[in-house]
Amino acid sequence: MSVTEEDWDDEDDTDGDDLEIQYLDGDDDDDDDGDFMEFSPAEAKSKVDGWMRELQQLARSSSRDKQAVDKAQDILNEMFELYVQSEDSTFFPTTQVYKYILEAYAYSKDPKGADEAMALLEKMHDLGQCLHCPA
Numbered sequence: 001m002s003v004t005e006e007d008w009d010d011e012d013d014t015d016g017d018d019l020e021i022q023y024l025d026g027d028d029d030d031d032d033d034g035d036f037m038e039f040s041p042a043e044a045k046s047k048v049d050g051w052m053r054e055l056q057q058l059a060r061s062s063s064r065d066k067q068a069v070d071k072a073q074d075i076l077n078e079m080f081e082l083y084v085q086s087e088d089s090t091f092f093p094t095t096q097v098y099k100y101i102l103e104a105y106a107y108s109k110d111p112k113g114a115d116e117a118m119a120l121l122e123k124m125h126d127l128g129q130c131l132h133c134p135a
Contacts, residue, residue, distance in 0.1 A: 044090040051075050059103035072104045
């Protein structure tokens with residue numbers, strides 16, 4: 001089950017408390033391995049909005065902060081991991097996420113930044129070839 005923008009803007013659910021999504025672990029058995037995840041649409045959107053603000057700040061500060069690129073990459077990894085675990089399209093890294101990370105590489109003073117940015121573009125391309133991006 002995926003969360004869509006309509007879920008956030010649902011006029012019948014003015015306070016957002018009625019809609020809650022629960023996810024169990026993604027393996028084939030029926031055992032709950034403790035990987036229980038639950039997000040309301042508002043919580044999921046809030047988490048992604050926070051990541052986006054942080055990515056934007058990291059892109060702007062990467063020329064001064066040597067850790068900015070690593071932090072941005074960690075956010076991407078966390079987003080993708082959460083998307084895989086929850087199957088919630090809200091967490092699927094968008095092109096805007098990649099844009100901010102590529103900006104962080106572009107402004108960083110790391111001599112390997114261009115190579116790392118190219119590797120990220122290749123991963124993005126490969127991901128697009130093997131996955132059907134959620135709507």
